[in-house]
Amino acid sequence: MSTTALVGNGPRPTIVLVGHGMVGQRFLEALAERGLTATHRVVVLCEEPRPAYDRVALTSYFSGKTPEDLSMTDMQFIADHGIELYVGDPAETIDREARKVTARSGLVVDYDVLVLATGSYPFVPPVPNKDAEGCFVYRTIEDLLAIEEYAKSRATTGAVVGGGLLGLEAAGALKGLGLNAHIVEFAPRLMPVQVDEGGGAALLRTIADMGLSVHTGVGTQEIVVGEDGAVTGMKLSDGSELAADMVVFSAGVRPRDQLARESGLTVGERGGISVDEQCRTVNDPHVFAIGECALASDGRVYGLVAPGYEQAETAAATIAADEASFTGADLSTKLKLLGVDVASFGDAHGTTEDCLDVVYSDSRAGLYKKLVIGRDGTLLGGILVGDAEAYGTLRAFTGSVPPVSPESLVLPAGSGESVQLGPSALPDEAIICSCHNVSKGTIRGAVTDHQCTTVPEVKKCTKAGTGCGSCVKVLGQLVTAELEASGVEVDKGLCGCFSQTREELYEIVLALRINTYQDLLDRYGRDGAKGGDGCEVCKPTVGSIIASLAPTIGASNYVLEGEQAALQDSNDHFLANLQKNGSYSVVPRIPGGEITPEGLIVIGEIARDFGLYTKITGGQRIDMFGARVEQLPLIWARLVDAGFESGHAYGKALRTVKSCVGQTWCRYGVQDSVRMAIDLELRYRGLRSPHKLKSAVSGCARECAEAQSKDFGIIATSNGWNLYVGGNGGATPRHADLLAQDLTDAELIKLIDRFLMFYIRTADRLERTSTWLERIPGGLDHVRDVVVEDSLGICEELESLMADHVSHYRDEWATTINDPEKLSRFVSFVNAPDTPDPVVGFVPERDQIKPDLPLLSIGMRPSENPADVLEGSAQR
Amino acid sequence: MTLAPETTDLKVQLRLADSWFTVCDLTVLLPGRGVAALLPDGHQVALFRDRAGTLYAIDNRDPFNGAAVLSRGLIGSHQGRPFVASPLLKQRFDLASGQCLDDESVRIATYEVRTS
Numbered sequence: 001m002s003t004t005a006l007v008g009n010g011p012r013p014t015i016v017l018v019g020h021g022m023v024g025q026r027f028l029e030a031l032a033e034r035g036l037t038a039t040h041r042v043v044v045l046c047e048e049p050r051p052a053y054d055r056v057a058l059t060s061y062f063s064g065k066t067p068e069d070l071s072m073t074d075m076q077f078i079a080d081h082g083i084e085l086y087v088g089d090p091a092e093t094i095d096r097e098a099r100k101v102t103a104r105s106g107l108v109v110d111y112d113v114l115v116l117a118t119g120s121y122p123f124v125p126p127v128p129n130k131d132a133e134g135c136f137v138y139r140t141i142e143d144l145l146a147i148e149e150y151a152k153s154r155a156t157t158g159a160v161v162g163g164g165l166l167g168l169e170a171a172g173a174l175k176g177l178g179l180n181a182h183i184v185e186f187a188p189r190l191m192p193v194q195v196d197e198g199g200g201a202a203l204l205r206t207i208a209d210m211g212l213s214v215h216t217g218v219g220t221q222e223i224v225v226g227e228d229g230a231v232t233g234m235k236l237s238d239g240s241e242l243a244a245d246m247v248v249f250s251a252g253v254r255p256r257d258q259l260a261r262e263s264g265l266t267v268g269e270r271g272g273i274s275v276d277e278q279c280r281t282v283n284d285p286h287v288f289a290i291g292e293c294a295l296a297s298d299g300r301v302y303g304l305v306a307p308g309y310e311q312a313e314t315a316a317a318t319i320a321a322d323e324a325s326f327t328g329a330d331l332s333t334k335l336k337l338l339g340v341d342v343a344s345f346g347d348a349h350g351t352t353e354d355c356l357d358v359v360y361s362d363s364r365a366g367l368y369k370k371l372v373i374g375r376d377g378t379l380l381g382g383i384l385v386g387d388a389e390a391y392g393t394l395r396a397f398t399g400s401v402p403p404v405s406p407e408s409l410v411l412p413a414g415s416g417e418s419v420q421l422g423p424s425a426l427p428d429e430a431i432i433c434s435c436h437n438v439s440k441g442t443i444r445g446a447v448t449d450h451q452c453t454t455v456p457e458v459k460k461c462t463k464a465g466t467g468c469g470s471c472v473k474v475l476g477q478l479v480t481a482e483l484e485a486s487g488v489e490v491d492k493g494l495c496g497c498f499s500q501t502r503e504e505l506y507e508i509v510l511a512l513r514i515n516t517y518q519d520l521l522d523r524y525g526r527d528g529a530k531g532g533d534g535c536e537v538c539k540p541t542v543g544s545i546i547a548s549l550a551p552t553i554g555a556s557n558y559v560l561e562g563e564q565a566a567l568q569d570s571n572d573h574f575l576a577n578l579q580k581n582g583s584y585s586v587v588p589r590i591p592g593g594e595i596t597p598e599g600l601i602v603i604g605e606i607a608r609d610f611g612l613y614t615k616i617t618g619g620q621r622i623d624m625f626g627a628r629v630e631q632l633p634l635i636w637a638r639l640v641d642a643g644f645e646s647g648h649a650y651g652k653a654l655r656t657v658k659s660c661v662g663q664t665w666c667r668y669g670v671q672d673s674v675r676m677a678i679d680l681e682l683r684y685r686g687l688r689s690p691h692k693l694k695s696a697v698s699g700c701a702r703e704c705a706e707a708q709s710k711d712f713g714i715i716a717t718s719n720g721w722n723l724y725v726g727g728n729g730g731a732t733p734r735h736a737d738l739l740a741q742d743l744t745d746a747e748l749i750k751l752i753d754r755f756l757m758f759y760i761r762t763a764d765r766l767e768r769t770s771t772w773l774e775r776i777p778g779g780l781d782h783v784r785d786v787v788v789e790d791s792l793g794i795c796e797e798l799e800s801l802m803a804d805h806v807s808h809y810r811d812e813w814a815t816t817i818n819d820p821e822k823l824s825r826f827v828s829f830v831n832a833p834d835t836p837d838p839v840v841g842f843v844p845e846r847d848q849i850k851p852d853l854p855l856l857s858i859g860m861r862p863s864e865n866p867a868d869v870l871e872g873s874a875q876r
Numbered sequence: 877m878t879l880a881p882e883t884t885d886l887k888v889q890l891r892l893a894d895s896w897f898t899v900c901d902l903t904v905l906l907p908g909r910g911v912a913a914l915l916p917d918g919h920q921v922a923l924f925r926d927r928a929g930t931l932y933a934i935d936n937r938d939p940f941n942g943a944a945v946l947s948r949g950l951i952g953s954h955q956g957r958p959f960v961a962s963p964l965l966k967q968r969f970d971l972a973s974g975q976c977l978d979d980e981s982v983r984i985a986t987y988e989v990r991t992s
Binding site (some may be wrong): 252534535537540566567569573775831 | 898899900904906907908909911912913914918920923926927937941942943944945948949950951952953954958961963964966968970
């Protein structure tokens with residue numbers, strides 16, 4: 001290996017990175033991509049106790065993300081590239097003469113190249129008592145942990161100093177922690193850097209409606225403390241006083257340039273380490289500075305992550321002796337603050353000479369949109385508050401004359417003047433992904449030259465859409481447009497038999513009350529497929545749609561009835577799970593994982609009597625393996641007799657609702673999670689859906705039931721229930737997103753009814769809720785609009801469909817064991833109903849059984865003479 | 877040893893080397909689904925009836941895994957050819973020729989089948 005050889009040949013040149021934040025991590029990745037980690041020793045000194053994490057998403061900690069979720073550091077990456085990462089050990093001094101860095105621990109590292117990525121520190125105005133107990137800043141995960149602890153134990157009211165981006169996030173976090181939250185902003189409006197007066201007014205109204213108290217145009221004069229030295233309030237510049245148990249300073253940040261100053265590097269008047277276009281310090285060719293600590297060659301300190309990334313790339317390229325430069329960056333941002341879209345791009349404040357504004361404002365709806373236009377019609381910039389849908393397109397048009405009139409771009413849809421300007425109108429050089437600086441031309445090239453046909457492929461190929469993600473929607477439109485333009489027919493049809501998507505078939509079935517597969521195929525199938533047998537893709541899909549809607553469309557709600565039996569996947573047809581040797585496993589429903597000793601004994605006796613292998617499942621129930629098809633009815637007769645019913649482990653249907661033991665027993669529990677899990681499992685049992693559905697209910701935030709890895713997960717709060725959706729374990733784990741908070745029992749059930757029915761209605765075949773949420777246009781926000789705000793006006797219908805399902809449910813195993821005709825299908829051989837399949841055999845393993853696989857390869861049991869078995873039955 | 881109940885006159889028969897082997901009543905076959913039958917020599921046959929009423933018979937053994945399960949697969953048509961998809965890993969087999977549609981090197985036995 002060449003890397004080993006290099007080590008053996010003597011010391012490699014050393015790159016020392018000071019600071020391991022988002023930009024620092026990006027720099028390491030850029031080094032690795034350029035092969036520099038193989039040729040150089042790379043040492044990282046990180047002050048914080050944890051490696052790089054997503055500081056932009058810091059606030060999501062309060063909506064349930066753990067510090068681990070926020071991590072951006074793959075330790076495997078660090079290890080694979082031999083990077084020496086010292087966490088919790090900041091650089092303390094730099095000796096530029098000797099090219100040595102000394103860390104707090106006493107570690108001394110010689111460097112050939114030193115890269116400073118020390119970021120920034122929160123600015124705390126020099127007011128009396130600013131360091132009192134109960135005063136906090138909002139910058140690191142440790143800050144958040146401290147805020148959370150104090151808020152929970154000692155505070156009911158909190159004040160945030162600063163009404164900028166971070167201040168609003170901090171205020172939202174305090175409110176989320178149950179505090180009365182105040183925002184104190186010195187400027188006359190909120191987010192003074194990003195938005196103008198009109199935008200600030202729209203924002204103020206929306207924020208105030210959320211129950212946050214906003215005080216603009218006032219400064220903080222003093223923090224008031226009580227006898228114990230802890231915060232009791234603050235004095236404001238207008239003479240008023242505000243009572244508060246804690247204060248969070250979020251009044252902007254300053255570059256952390258102390259280390260550079262002390263080592264004699266030039267810093268700007270208002271801070272920031274002066275660097276040139278290659279991000280090299282102006283004094284020392286061996287030292288670079290990137291990110292928020294750097295004063296770029298255009299005289300600005302960039303506090304956004306995208307320019308920081310660009311600087312990281314520039315520094316890495318320069319170290320690799322490649323050409324690169326950073327001459328300034330676009331300050332465009334699109335954010336979702338407390339649920340409000342806020343975007344600003346280009347010359348948002350209209351500082352260009354002779355520029356004009358086009359403004360649409362509706363403060364009642366919390367909407368404000370402003371475009372800044374040059375004399376010649378060039379789009380120079382703009383501000384969007386309340387609806388930033390057009391951000392991707394508008395930003396890309398910045399610097400050019402849009403092909404339609406500017407006012408049509410800001411008027412609301414449906415006003416007659418509004419124009420949906422598609423990304424196809426953009427020039428090739430328009431930047432679509434500003435995080436990674438990817439142009440429309442590059443994205444088109446990914447489709448035309450690199451044969452990418454899906455958004456995930458294009459993301460992988462170009463990196464577009466892998467930063468903040470705000471351009472993914474535009475990306476999707478571009479990919480589709482490009483595929484269509486290049487003659488690739490994008491057939492969205494379900495299969496060779498239907499040109500419709502699953503969603504379209506669902507709508508047809510529901511609207512026209514079509515209740516047989518053959519009717520649907522003959523009327524709506526592709527020309528060549530009409531009148532045929534369909535295929536293994538559309539039959540179970542349509543079978544599932546019919547089953548989901550059965551009571552409403554007048555179909556039987558028993559999946560083995562009539563034609564429906566022929567549509568079911570093999571597992572559903574036998575109401576059991578086929579295993580590799582042709583035997584089945586059996587899973588009775590154990591709602592919420594709660595089971596009596598008598599129930600356990602029954603299951604144990606059945607497993608023992610039929611010689612089944614037993615295993616506890618991940619869904620808190622018991623799986624019995626090794627049943628032959630003809631044994632299934634006998635096993636189920638006993639299970640049904642003991643009060644068990646189908647667990648639908650074989651179906652694309654609700655599987656289990658796991659629970660922790662909850663308030664009843666647990667000293668931490670705040671709600672009865674077991675009761676809720678049982679209620680939910682009994683409510684949704686038997687519900688056929690595009691894919692399996694899993695759920696869990698946790699009785700407190702400790703989340704022992706792992707609800708955030710479920711399709712719908714519920715976590716108890718002291719005020720009710722938080723509902724999370726779209727979680728998944730498996731090959732592509734995804735943490736669920738918070739859909740709604742502090743729900744009552746009734747609100748929770750209503751919302752789940754709507755959510756599940758909306759998913760069943762719109763998902764693709766075999767699409768779990770996690771991929772569905774990622775795919776559907778608008779994502780979680782759209783789903784929330786539909787199921788919480790009822791933006792499509794369909795909630796009543798969704799609820800009524802679910803009510804139909806719930807009231808018509810019946811256990812399909814109980815139905816089956818009482819139906820002699822259906823029972824006759826449960827045989828291995830139609831001509832020898834009592835004869836077991838001779839290749840289903842078992843051998844011992846750890847005191848139980850396992851499939852006899854050699855038997856499968858032989859194809860028959862050699863020890864028996866089948867002619868004897870068939871004696872008398874063969875009618876020749 | 878019990879026999880399948882006989883309710884109609886029409887029987888499904890398979891052609892073996894020198895004779896026709898009666899398997900079951902035609903009415904037992906659900907259109908769109910299959911059943912398995914055991915032959916005197918120990919082999920297993922999967923029998924299917926499609927929507928149009930045509931009968932097919934192929935070896936019941938999934939050659940990719942060895943389990944005797946093809947009779948439990950879903951049937952369909954692909955470019956006008958009838959097929960069954962294995963319930964294990966979904967490989968499709970042409971019901972008339974036994975050819976695997978997803979691996980051209982694999983073909984399974986077929987049987988002549990009739991009603992009488």
